[in-house]
Amino acid sequence: MTDLSGALLNTNRRSNWIRLRTFIMLRWIAICGQIVALLVAQFGFGLxxxxxxxxxAVGVSVTGNLIxxxxxxxxxxxxxxxxxAMxxxxxxxxxxxLFLTGGLHNPFSFLVVAPVSIAASLMPIRSALFLGGLTIVLVTALLEFHIPLRTQNFFILRVPDVFLFGNWAAIVIALFFSSLYSRRVVSEMSSMGEALAATQMALAREQKLTDLGGVVAAAAHELGTPLATIKLTSAELMEELEDNSDLYEDAALIRQQADRCRDILRSMGRAGKDDLHLxxxxxxxxxxxxxxxxxxxxxxxxFDHFDLLDGPEILRRPEIIHGLRNLIQNAVDFAKTSVWVETECSTESVSVRxxxxxxxxPPHLIxxxxxPFVRYRKSARDIKKRPGYEGMGLGLFIAKTLLERSGAEISFANGISTLGDRSAETGPRGAVVEVxxxxxxxxxxxxxxAIGKGDNPLHQS
Incomplete structure (x- = not known):
């Protein structure tokens, strides 16, 4: 899981996930909008x-798209x-x-926010900051350097300076806010998608281990007859080769190994049948x-099993076993000496603590x-205590996702258990997980x- 997590955490790979077709389509939409705006300005308003x-300028975009x-x-x-580059x-x-059409006096000047927002959601932070900084410099320059908007009567269209500065401030704020917002949302979605993929792999692995029992049982059943034949044939050879000590020992070895294979398959078949039918x-x-x-x-x-004298038999679903195993692993990883697993059952619910x-x-991470991928800065004491541990929260995420998939509600807390006298005797506890x-x-x-059993009807012969 470590190698998988390391590969999944490489968020810079998102910059290589965009197809050229996407940029071409978006640019055609922008080109159509620019042409319409110019035609309206020329024939509609007579600017x-x-x-x-x-x-x-529009033709350069068209040429680039065609190429x-x-x-x-x-x-x-x-x-x-x-x-x-795009x-x-x-x-x-x-x-x-914008320089040709009035700079920030042009109401379409807010469109410069769009490429920076895309860069923030796709590109590494350094590239996004570069493009954002360049855009701010460009917008600032357009405050002073631009060709004014003029009507047919050569009347200059401009907004008051206070609104012009407001437009500049709004664009700069929008650059920061939209970039941060889009980057945060995309990063969250990417991390969640990667973590869910890891969860599916964990569940698939657990399911394969469960299904393997059936394969083992079938193999033990199918190989039983050939091994019985080998054993019978070797016994007959031993009778015929009593006068030849070397060949007799070889035949005896064949029978001995056939018995050994039978015992191994019998134990495997028993385990496989148990896993298949349980x-x-x-x-x-x-x-x-x-x-x-x-x-x-x-x-x-x-293990403290309360009120389980008439406790239920539950489904042995892979997600339940794997989810609880991850929670117990996390408790064992951080425990000083002991871990308590407490179970309770009522007519309405089944709970595990x-x-x-x-x-x-950590209180600030409760x-x-x-x-997924929750990190926190470890103290020197934590590093000394667990020098090789690089926790990312992926194990707890997998456990939480799998158990919630089975219908459970999970809560995490710190404190002292209040499950009764037996729990109180153990004193203070560290982490508490309740499922x-x-x-x-x-x-x-x-x-x-869900148990997979069915009636075995009787057939008359």
Whole structure:
């Protein structure tokens, strides 16, 4: 999972995810808008502009789009430098048009925000800052350096200076706000998508391990007959080769190894059949199965099963086992000496609490526990205690996602457990995770169709 997480965290790869077709389509839309605006200004309002230069600027965009369309395949993924060049061209082309059409007196001057917002959501921070800074310089220069808007009577159209400065301030603020907003949203969506992909991989792995039992059982059944034949044939050879000690020993070795293969397949087949048919199990058994890989890691895991004398048999769903296993792993990782796993059952709900005697969750991250790729600055004490640990919150995110998929509600907290006298005797706890299912979601008796059993009808011969 570490290698996967490291690859997924490379957010700079987003700058290589955009197809050339996307930029071509967006630029055609911008070109159509620019042409319409120029035609309305020329024939609708009769403004006196340098239309030759204006249409030349639009023509450069048209030429660039045509070259990109016929020279390069539209499904080509652009590199970071190519994306930067495309956005830089759009900013400069729009800036030149604004210079020819009144600068910030032109109400379309706000369009310079669009390329910077796209850069903020796609490009590395350095490239986005460069394009944003260049746009601010360009907008500032347009305050003084521009060709005024004139009517046919050579009346200059301009806004008062206070509104002109307001336009400049609004554009600069919009650059910062829209860039930060779009970058934050896209980064959040990207991280969530990557984490969900990791969750699906974890669930698929758990499902494969579950299904492997059926394959093992089938293999043990199919190989039983050939091994029985080998054993029978080797026994007959041993009878015929009693006078030849060397060949007799070889035949005896064949029979011995056939018996060994039979014993191995018998044990594998038993395990496979158990896994194949054990679609349900007592709640306490499922909890202990989830904790089993972490039982020998030097921390004591204490199971407290309250009110389970008439406890339910629950579905052995891979997401439940894997999710609880991740939560228990996290508790074992941070516990000092002990981890408590407490289960309760009522007529309405089934709950599991996992507690440890470690330092607990960082208080400032309590509200973000379960989000993917949550990092916090570790103290020197934490680094010394766990020098090789690079927690990113992905394990807790996977556990939370899988358990919520099974219908559970999960809460994270720090403090002292209040589950009764037995819990109070253990004293203060560190981190506390509580998982609560509606009983109807996990009780095997209420989900008979999920167990996969069916009637075996009798056939008359």
């Amino acid at each position: 006196e502009l340098y239309y030759g230069l204006c249409y030349m 990109a369309t016929f020279v390069f395949p539209e499904n080509r993924l652009l590199t970071e430098k190519e994306n930067m 956005l830089l061209f759009d900013v400069l082309q729009l800036g030149f048009l 679609r349900k199990a007592p709640l306490s058994t499922v909890i202990e199965e989830a904790a089993e890989p972490h039982m020998g890691r030097g921390k004591e895991i204490i 996992i507690l440890d005697d470690g330092p607990g969750y 509200g973000r526990i379960g989000d 609560i299912w509606p009983r109807a979601k996990v009780d095997a008796a209420m989900n008979a169709s």
